Amino acid sequence: MDEQSLIRRAQDGDATSFAELLDLYYDTIHRFAWKWCGHTADAQDIAQQACIKLANSLPQFRFQSAFTTWLYRLVISCAQDWQRQQRQQRQQRQQRRDVHDAVPPVESGTEGTRTEDQIYLEQVLSQLQQLGEGMKETALLVHAEGLSHAEAGEVLGVSESTISWRIHAIRKRMGQRERRKSVVL
Amino acid sequence: MRAQSFELVLRDTTAPAPNPLVRLAAKQAALVEFAQFQALRLERAGRDLRSRENATAESGQLENVDVEGGAGTGPQASPQYPRSRPTSFRRPAIVNLLAGALSACIPAFGMVVLWSDGASLEFRPRIWALEAKAISEPAALVLVAELPLPIIETVHLEPPAFSIELADAPGKVEAMSELKPSAAFADTVDIPSESMDGDRFHAFETNPIKRVADEPVSTFSVDVDTASYTYVRRALSAGILPPRDAVRAEEMINYFDYSWPAPTSPDEAFRAAIAVNDSPWTPGNKLIHIGIKGYELPPHEQPDVNLVLLIDVSGSMASADRLPLVQQSFGLLLRRLKPYDTVAIVTYAGDTRVALPPTPVREWQEILDALRALRAGGGTDGESGIRAAYELAGNNFRQGGVNRVLLATDGDFNVGITDVEDLKKFVARERGKGIFLSVLGFGASNYNDEMAQALAQNGNGVAAYVDSGYEAQKVLVREATSSLFTIAKDVKLQVEFNPATVTQYRLVGYETRALRREDFENDAVDAGDIGSGHRVTAIYELTPAAPATATAPATASNTQTYGRLLIRYKQPDGRTSRLIEQPILINPPPLSPTLQRDVELATAVAGFAQLLRGGTYTGALTYKDVVRQAEAAAVNDPNGYRGEFLQLVEEAQQMAARGGGD
Numbered sequence: 001m002d003e004q005s006l007i008r009r010a011q012d013g014d015a016t017s018f019a020e021l022l023d024l025y026y027d028t029i030h031r032f033a034w035k036w037c038g039h040t041a042d043a044q045d046i047a048q049q050a051c052i053k054l055a056n057s058l059p060q061f062r063f064q065s066a067f068t069t070w071l072y073r074l075v076i077s078c079a080q081d082w083q084r085q086q087r088q089q090r091q092q093r094q095q096r097r098d099v100h101d102a103v104p105p106v107e108s109g110t111e112g113t114r115t116e117d118q119i120y121l122e123q124v125l126s127q128l129q130q131l132g133e134g135m136k137e138t139a140l141l142v143h144a145e146g147l148s149h150a151e152a153g154e155v156l157g158v159s160e161s162t163i164s165w166r167i168h169a170i171r172k173r174m175g176q177r178e179r180r181k182s183v184v185l
Numbered sequence: 186m187r188a189q190s191f192e193l194v195l196r197d198t199t200a201p202a203p204n205p206l207v208r209l210a211a212k213q214a215a216l217v218e219f220a221q222f223q224a225l226r227l228e229r230a231g232r233d234l235r236s237r238e239n240a241t242a243e244s245g246q247l248e249n250v251d252v253e254g255g256a257g258t259g260p261q262a263s264p265q266y267p268r269s270r271p272t273s274f275r276r277p278a279i280v281n282l283l284a285g286a287l288s289a290c291i292p293a294f295g296m297v298v299l300w301s302d303g304a305s306l307e308f309r310p311r312i313w314a315l316e317a318k319a320i321s322e323p324a325a326l327v328l329v330a331e332l333p334l335p336i337i338e339t340v341h342l343e344p345p346a347f348s349i350e351l352a353d354a355p356g357k358v359e360a361m362s363e364l365k366p367s368a369a370f371a372d373t374v375d376i377p378s379e380s381m382d383g384d385r386f387h388a389f390e391t392n393p394i395k396r397v398a399d400e401p402v403s404t405f406s407v408d409v410d411t412a413s414y415t416y417v418r419r420a421l422s423a424g425i426l427p428p429r430d431a432v433r434a435e436e437m438i439n440y441f442d443y444s445w446p447a448p449t450s451p452d453e454a455f456r457a458a459i460a461v462n463d464s465p466w467t468p469g470n471k472l473i474h475i476g477i478k479g480y481e482l483p484p485h486e487q488p489d490v491n492l493v494l495l496i497d498v499s500g501s502m503a504s505a506d507r508l509p510l511v512q513q514s515f516g517l518l519l520r521r522l523k524p525y526d527t528v529a530i531v532t533y534a535g536d537t538r539v540a541l542p543p544t545p546v547r548e549w550q551e552i553l554d555a556l557r558a559l560r561a562g563g564g565t566d567g568e569s570g571i572r573a574a575y576e577l578a579g580n581n582f583r584q585g586g587v588n589r590v591l592l593a594t595d596g597d598f599n600v601g602i603t604d605v606e607d608l609k610k611f612v613a614r615e616r617g618k619g620i621f622l623s624v625l626g627f628g629a630s631n632y633n634d635e636m637a638q639a640l641a642q643n644g645n646g647v648a649a650y651v652d653s654g655y656e657a658q659k660v661l662v663r664e665a666t667s668s669l670f671t672i673a674k675d676v677k678l679q680v681e682f683n684p685a686t687v688t689q690y691r692l693v694g695y696e697t698r699a700l701r702r703e704d705f706e707n708d709a710v711d712a713g714d715i716g717s718g719h720r721v722t723a724i725y726e727l728t729p730a731a732p733a734t735a736t737a738p739a740t741a742s743n744t745q746t747y748g749r750l751l752i753r754y755k756q757p758d759g760r761t762s763r764l765i766e767q768p769i770l771i772n773p774p775p776l777s778p779t780l781q782r783d784v785e786l787a788t789a790v791a792g793f794a795q796l797l798r799g800g801t802y803t804g805a806l807t808y809k810d811v812v813r814q815a816e817a818a819a820v821n822d823p824n825g826y827r828g829e830f831l832q833l834v835e836e837a838q839q840m841a842a843r844g845g846g847d
Binding site: 018027031124 | 190191192194195196197198199200201203204207208210211212214215216218219220222223226
């Protein structure tokens with residue numbers, strides 16, 4: 001069955017087709033989520049959220065763009081929601097700690113099992129994050145996923161020229177950072 | 186160090202392959218969501234269809250329109266739902282999935298086969314009803330709700346038949362029912378109120394009026410439980426009238442603290458007081474309040490405590506009103522214990538674990554840490570939870586002390602003994618050895634009230650329902666000594682009415698505590714217990730014999746009283762009962778103003794409970810009358826319980842006014 005009719009059947013409520021669609025796209029969702037946050041457990045959470053969201057927003061896909069384009073948008077919005085939640089929870093935890101006892105915070109994540117590559121990625125991601133809204137997503141779509149500027153623009157809902165400008169700005173500022181760092185090192 | 190441009194880092198850092206289990210979990214979660222979402226769509230489609238049908242008075246092509254979206258997947262097409270692909274789901278997932286599947290498959294004539302992963306899944310038909318009801322399918326629901334046995338192994342939905350395999354000891358039972366696909370879109374089928382709810386209540390009939398000539402003696406066991414009131418409060422606060430069987434008048438009355446006179450020395454276990462007032466429900470009738478208050482142990486007299494907390498940590502306990510509240514509640518309880526009392530913690534879910542060996546309260550930090558470390562998760566096939574808890578309590582037995590298992594659960598009594606009768610027997614056997622059991626219920630929606638009652642009764646303990654930190658404070662802090670220290674056990678009440686002065690009578694509440702007349706004298710018959718400072722109130726409504734009919738010679742002895750009250754009880758460690766006897770005077774000495782107000786409050790609560798149960802015997806009484814009665818009585822309200830009661834009555838009144846009959 002081709003992708004389009006699979007999607008149509010899933011949109012019509014066919015669970016088997018929906019399951020097949022998940023099998024086809026889970027890896028894409030997971031990969032993108034992982035590159036977005038650079039963290040295994042977080043990526044799993046985001047990917048699951050995205051799958052759940054897919055279950056009830058699939059009918060909104062209108063075949064006006066490539067399915068993957070639409071899917072990227074969905075994963076990004078799940079990732080952003082997820083990050084917002086994490087931030088709130090962290091704040092609440094901190095407030096509670098201030099009030100109550102001095103129980104040390106439970107370190108989340110799988111420190112120590114990260115590869116050198118992963119550490120680099122985390123650094124790059126946090127630097128990109130600081131460049132401003134949409135910058136990290138733009139860099140990921142273009143450099144990591146290999147989308148054209150036009151496609152990335154479609155995912156993020158901005159024009160092609162905006163993407164081009166962002167890529168330029170990112171390159172410039174990341175270059176400055178790298179140069180500065182190499183001086184320090 | 187490698188020098189690498191950020192572009193290359195982004196491009197070349199490869200994400201690890203997803204963990205297949207995580208992948209499967211994500212897929213299942215999404216499929217559940219998908220099923221629910223589709224069910225909602227179907228429901229909407231069904232509603233549209235119905236309204237259209239009504240408009241055009243045509244009912245030809247039910248399934249072909251809208252429901253399948255015209256994508257060539259009509260009923261004749263091969264079913265798209267997973268066919269003969271057995272999949273295991275964890276309980277919350279399967280409940281949702283089944284609910285979704287039921288609604289999705291029936292109109293589509295598809296087929297869904299669901300397998301549970303064996304005995305570890307306990308299905309409660311009424312939960313399905315609840316979950317599925319939110320989505321749609323009354324036709325299927327009624328079938329599900331009628332299933333008599335709680336444990337279901339396999340569900341087959343193969344139109345037109347619907348079958349469920351029940352895991353039953355002597356062999357597998359199959360429950361088969363016909364599916365009526367056309368009923369899928371029929372108008373809402375009437376579902377009995379209790380099955381809209383996951384909670385289970387023992388059904389009982391309200392005590393009828395009895396003629397003294399036929400049955401001059403009334404016998405019952407005391408009941409100090411208050412779970413019913415908490416449950417009713419929770420239902421009303423959520424905007425629903427509680428199901429009838431959830432309302433036990435005596436538990437509502439006993440929720441409040443009335444200032445019945447207390448005994449002053451430990452030799453006198455408790456004292457009974459009797460008040461006589463006019464009945465507000467039936468002109469000419471009298472209300473007899475019988476109030477009992479247990480001796481309150483001062484702190485230095487409190488025996489040593491050996492407490493084992495048996496805590497359900499199955500996945501369903503995760504929500505804020507369950508495990509977190511359990512942790513908070515038991516933290517509060519510690520404050521009421523003495524330094525050398527001990528606390529142990531046993532948890533049950535997928536397996537049984539001793540989370541904390543018996544630890545003296547003086548090391549409270551350790552106990553708190555163990556409590557805090559508890560996490561909910563996993564199924565509930567607790568292998569030997571209850572045995573492990575009793576074993577710990579037994580190993581640490583305090584002679585002459587309090588040895589008690591405190592079970593905290595949201596309704597999963599799957600503690601290792603699956604047969605209800607076996608479980609009751611086990612608890613009763615341990616009671617014989619001196620280890621008692623109390624049950625604390627948490628959370629709404631699948632709280633098994635009936636089971637909690639039965640277990641606590643067999644274990645000489647209390648069943649309480651904790652819905653908030655506020656309630657935990659009441660049960661575990663303010664009333665901790667009552668719940669922990671039994672001062673009298675097997676307390677039975679008997680009232681013998683005087684045929685010369687009373688023609689008929691009716692006991693308000695205590696339906697589930699009724700005893701046979703001959704059980705009163707039989708010390709082998711178990712009854713309720715009274716803890717330190719506990720108070721119990723019972724109300725009789727009686728019709729006095731009119732002077733004309735009371736033609737028996739007016740001797741001084743038989744017209745002074747309505748009858749007499751007999752109480753039998755045993756010392757906590759005693760085997761033979763003692764008897765207390767007291768006449769019920771027609772004109773007793775007046776009560777103190779405080780106590781008179783308390784009696785009026787009890788009357789108001791009794792009226793409220795009876796109205797919630799349908800108001801068979803309360804004449805023209807309305808919620809408004811109850812408010813009026815309670816207002817006067819709520820003057821003295823140190824803990825705010827009485828004010829809260831007023832609020833509840835007002836809510837019930839508004840709901841009844843709005844809903845009419847539902």
